[in-house]
Amino acid sequence: KAGVTQTPRYLIKTRGQQVTLSCSPISGHRSVSWYQQTPGQGLQFLFEYFSETQRNKGNFPGRFSGRQFSNSRSEMNVSTLELGDSALYLCASSWGTGAQEETQYFGPGTRLLVL
Amino acid sequence: QKEVEQDPGPLSVPEGAIVSLNCTYSNSAFQYFMWYRQYSRKGPELLMYTYSSGNKEDGRFTAQVDKSSKYISLFIRDSQPSDSATYLCGFNKFYFGSGTKLNVKP
Numbered sequence: 356k357a358g359v360t361q362t363p364r365y366l367i368k369t370r371g372q373q374v375t376l377s378c379s380p381i382s383g384h385r386s387v388s389w390y391q392q393t394p395g396q397g398l399q400f401l402f403e404y405f406s407e408t409q410r411n412k413g414n415f416p417g418r419f420s421g422r423q424f425s426n427s428r429s430e431m432n433v434s435t436l437e438l439g440d441s442a443l444y445l446c447a448s449s450w451g452t453g454a455q456e457e458t459q460y461f462g463p464g465t466r467l468l469v470l
Numbered sequence: 471q472k473e474v475e476q477d478p479g480p481l482s483v484p485e486g487a488i489v490s491l492n493c494t495y496s497n498s499a500f501q502y503f504m505w506y507r508q509y510s511r512k513g514p515e516l517l518m519y520t521y522s523s524g525n526k527e528d529g530r531f532t533a534q535v536d537k538s539s540k541y542i543s544l545f546i547r548d549s550q551p552s553d554s555a556t557y558l559c560g561f562n563k564f565y566f567g568s569g570t571k572l573n574v575k576p
Contacts, residue, residue, distance in 0.1 A: 388564070397566060397567065398566040403564070457519070459516070461514045
């Protein structure tokens with residue numbers, strides 16, 4: 356079974372630009388969660404989508420947004436990029452319901468550098 | 471006080487040593503406990519999952535949960551150089567420790 360895939364793997368942007376990252380979950384998984392990982396703050400939860408609806412949200416500004424499509428693929432968008440947005444962005448997928456729903460499988464991440 | 475505290479390390483041990491990794495937490499709502507391993511330039515990989523106090527063993531790995539003390543541990547027996555990675559504790563799906571970097575020397 357194919358794992359979680361993320362594209363692109365690397366991105367360089369300048370301040371003020373916007374960026375869109377993509378995530379394809381494991382087949383059959385309906386929940387996709389997004390995280391930001393930095394050396395200083397660690398792994399921080401952005402939001403979770405389940406069946407095309409945002410189900411949970413972390414404590415990030417509105418510049419960070421996401422969506423999920425009917426095939427469970429998800430995108431996240433960051434508008435008006437700031438230097439502090441430089442990070443590894445990870446998505447993770449899970450079944451979305453049922454036993455052990457808390458277990459999730461991470462993709463390799465998209466490394467974003469904002470100059 | 472942060473909800474999750476995890477010693478960042480780095481922790482350096484010789485091959486074959488027993489490794490103990492720990493996290494403390496303050497949120498009583500945490501009921502599910504995970505350990506992830508993250509190699510450099512990779513996403514975290516789920517190692518252990520448990521929801522009850524006590525020990526859970528899987529090969530060389532043992533996860534220990536003490537809900538009364540709000541303390542979880544991961545023990546690695548007979549550590550190998552391939553265990554060199556960052557280990558993150560996870561709680562209730564969305565909450566994580568900052569990770570402990572482990573280096574196992576041959």
